Amino acid sequence: MITDPRVFEDDHLPRELMHRESAVETLLRAWDHTRLGEAGDEVIIAGPSGVGKTALARHTLQRLATQAAIDHTHVRCLGATPASVLRTVCRGVDMDPPGNAPTDALQTNLIETIDRPTVVILDEADDLPGSPALELLAGVPQLSTVVITHDLHHWLARLEHVNDRYMDATTLTLDRYGVAELADILGARARAGLPPTAVTRGQLERIADDVAGVAREGIQALRAGAKLAEERGHGTIEAVDVDDSFERARHLIRQSNLRSLPFHHHVLYAVLFEAGTLEGQALHDRYDAVAEAAYADHRLTPVGKRSQRNKLQKLMAYDLVAREGPTHDPTYVVVDEGVEPTLAIPTKA
Incomplete structure (x- = not known):
């Protein structure tokens, strides 16, 4: 499609x-x-x-x-x-x-x-x-x-x-786009990249509203909806394709976000992914325990606790990691278990 x-x-x-x-x-x-x-x-x-x-x-x-x-x-x-x-x-x-x-x-x-x-x-x-x-x-x-x-x-x-x-x-x-504004942008992408009549204006407004005016998420949801329609044999994008497009789009964006991050972030993400959930201090301890092996073939060196916290903030901003519990004693969890790390963490410290 x-x-x-x-x-x-x-x-x-x-x-x-x-x-x-x-x-x-x-x-x-x-x-x-x-x-x-x-x-x-x-x-x-x-x-x-x-x-x-x-x-x-x-x-x-x-x-x-x-x-x-x-x-x-x-x-x-x-x-x-x-x-x-x-x-x-x-x-x-x-x-x-x-x-x-x-x-x-x-x-x-x-x-x-x-x-x-x-x-x-x-x-x-x-x-x-x-x-x-x-x-x-x-x-x-x-x-x-x-x-x-x-x-x-x-x-x-x-x-x-x-x-x-x-x-x-x-x-x-820059603020987020309004629903009508983002629908206009999505309409232009649809005209350039999809067959005529593949998607309706109402569907574009539905996407724009669901992503709260964030252009990148809207564009990826439109692409995901088109791919889902193709996989399901639909001649045009149907309501069920739009319904299911948002989670697929968020998954693809998370994968892209992870690939774009520097090496330190990848190590922290891999440590957390292996456990699924870790309290703050346990995460820092685990990072320190595997750091020598994880950085063995890399020109960079492990970072300290403060820098680790800063990088966790970026992982949260990229919707890869969520923080739960009180600020002074947080627990970190992987948002999407389908976004696998790009490197393997040693199984033994």
């Missing part, structure tokens, strides 16, 4: 970004100086997961690139070191720095190489405040950044010594 699977991929960018027109115009104004060969303003885009923060930045930069001589690149910052952030930026502007180059050398290379406005999307940047990466990037004259984060005020409150660049940044906070 799906005629173009690319339409439903997370990184697909439609030609028109529906119901984000004012946000696009705000970003274009922030980057207006790039038309004159100067660096654009710093930008911070905040909002809950799945509302299109990264898509907004990528779409607008692609549009701007047709009007101005600019470069742009994308960096996933979750779990990244300052050196790995700068190294990814270097590769994004067609540089190939040595793998062991220190951060100051990477910054120097960027300063010497970048000769026109360049915008870097710093995705999953919640943990970047206080990182030397921000200050190092701020020292590259032709470079500006787009910070993608969940909580604007929390992010700004944690900033340290990066001049006033981000205090004066252009800021946008």
Whole structure:
């Protein structure tokens, strides 16, 4: 039933970004100086997961690139070191720095190489405040950044010594879509990726309402509904396919979320998955007990208890882990037993 699977991929960018027109115009104004060969303003885009923060930045930069001589690149910052952030930026502007180059050398290379406005999307940047990466990037004259984060005020409150660049940044906070707005977006995806009349407007509104305006969940539910209809031999998406689409979509999103996480998160998830349920201290103890074997063939080293708690927060934000009980003595559980870990934890400590 799906005629173009690319339409439903997370990184697909439609030609028109529906119901984000004012946000696009705000970003274009922030980057207006790039038309004159100067660096654009710093930008911070905040909002809950799945509302299109990264898509907004990528779409607008692609549009701007047709009007101005600019470069742009994308960096996933979750779990990244300052050196790995700068190294990814270097590769994004067609540089190939040595793998062991220190951060100051990477910054120097960027300063010497970048000769026109360049915008870097710093995705999953919640943990970047206080990182030397921000200050190092701020020292590259032709470079500006787009910070993608969940909580604007929390992010700004944690900033340290990066001049006033981000205090004066252009800021946008994206809300979830309304039911009619998301139904419009889903309708455009359906027209591009499904046969005509495969799904009704009422069904699209039902999906939009059930996912509470989160675009990513709505798009994946539409794809899941189409796959279920195909598996069941339905000529069009039927009500039962929509009913069953949400859990399948959430399962697929959880799998994708887990694959996207850095190694430390995978170790913690695997430890918890093996047990199914663990009290907080027991989880930390189990992680510490298997850490030497789990990290034996990896360049990273085990993290401490505080860092483990931070990574558990990300696992919860990604709907992979749930926390039950009192805050001071929580119990952690795996949300979806069908989402298997990507690595095996030693059976004996």
